[in-house]
Amino acid sequence: MKEKQMKKEASLSIVEDKVNRKFLMIKHQRGINQGCVNFPGGKKEPNETMEECVVRETFEETGLKIENPVEVGYIEFPTKNFYVHVFKSTKFSGSIHENKAEAEVFWIDEDKIPYDKMREADRNFLPEIIAGKYVKRQFIYDDDFHVIGINDL
Numbered sequence: 001m002k003e004k005q006m007k008k009e010a011s012l013s014i015v016e017d018k019v020n021r022k023f024l025m026i027k028h029q030r031g032i033n034q035g036c037v038n039f040p041g042g043k044k045e046p047n048e049t050m051e052e053c054v055v056r057e058t059f060e061e062t063g064l065k066i067e068n069p070v071e072v073g074y075i076e077f078p079t080k081n082f083y084v085h086v087f088k089s090t091k092f093s094g095s096i097h098e099n100k101a102e103a104e105v106f107w108i109d110e111d112k113i114p115y116d117k118m119r120e121a122d123r124n125f126l127p128e129i130i131a132g133k134y135v136k137r138q139f140i141y142d143d144d145f146h147v148i149g150i151n152d153l
Contacts, residue, residue, distance in 0.1 A: 011054035012041035014088040026103040037117040054087045062105045063097035076138040120147045
């Protein structure tokens, strides 16, 4: 009998410094996203809410403590059994620290967000979220992480 696979949920954290019009980003140094640029985030732990997950992951990856994260999107990757809740925060404290072996952390101007260094799905939905739209979308990946289908949910 085949065991049912657990749904893998994760968070993505868009942290905006409204005063300086900058966004907090990371460049992955290892793992499946090595070399790609994105926003902080990661997998939800058992018995953790999505809000707790996004606060914890942002802190672990960047050193910043975010407050009042607001869900601004929901993205499904069913062929990878991965479901991502996207949050945005404009209130934060602390200072950036990074684990250079895991990710490079940096602030970037909104008009310089490096979409060309992101995965195809991220390039698709993130500009809409940055522009203030709530996005609920599904991406179908092939085995080589190429998007072969996109559906609005």
